[in-house]
Amino acid sequence: MRHHASSAGLDVLPVSAWTFQVNDLDGRSFYVDLEKKACSCRQFEKLQLPCCHALVAAAKANIHIPTLVGKWYRVKVFGKAYAEFIKPVPDQPDDALPPLVQDAQFKPPEKDNKAGRRMTKRIPSAGEHMVKASSLLL
Numbered sequence: 001m002r003h004h005a006s007s008a009g010l011d012v013l014p015v016s017a018w019t020f021q022v023n024d025l026d027g028r029s030f031y032v033d034l035e036k037k038a039c040s041c042r043q044f045e046k047l048q049l050p051c052c053h054a055l056v057a058a059a060k061a062n063i064h065i066p067t068l069v070g071k072w073y074r075v076k077v078f079g080k081a082y083a084e085f086i087k088p089v090p091d092q093p094d095d096a097l098p099p100l101v102q103d104a105q106f107k108p109p110e111k112d113n114k115a116g117r118r119m120t121k122r123i124p125s126a127g128e129h130m131v132k133a134s135s136l137l138l
């Protein structure tokens with residue numbers, strides 16, 4: 001639910017009990033229908049995960065957010081998909097390798113050890129909001 005952070009600054013206007021107009025800071029308007037689980041940004045229908053517009057609309061309508069998540073993400077449905085035996089794929093040796101590949105010599109990349117400590121934190125992309133893992137729990 002990384003969309004929680006981007007839900008901030010959105011303006012929610014109720015249209016009916018289940019539908020909302022959500023305006024963002026860039027002046028764009030989105031139409032959210034919580035009953036149909038749809039938003040005009042199309043992300044809600046496609047992923048069956050509420051987009052930031054749907055999240056703010058759900059907060060306004062006092063709707064429990066997990067009820068908006070598609071059934072495909074439920075543990076029961078997910079478990080059913082893998083309920084059958086999954087047989088291992090037999091080895092398929094590449095016996096038809098072209099001579100160019102067979103004769104090629106692959107050397108490991110030369111090490112380029114730079115001075116200083118290695119970076120452990122990722123630099124977020126433009127417009128990306130880093131969210132703490134603890135806030136991802138619903």
Ligand SMILES: [Zn+2]
Nearest residue numbers: 039041051053
């Ligand atoms: Zn949306």
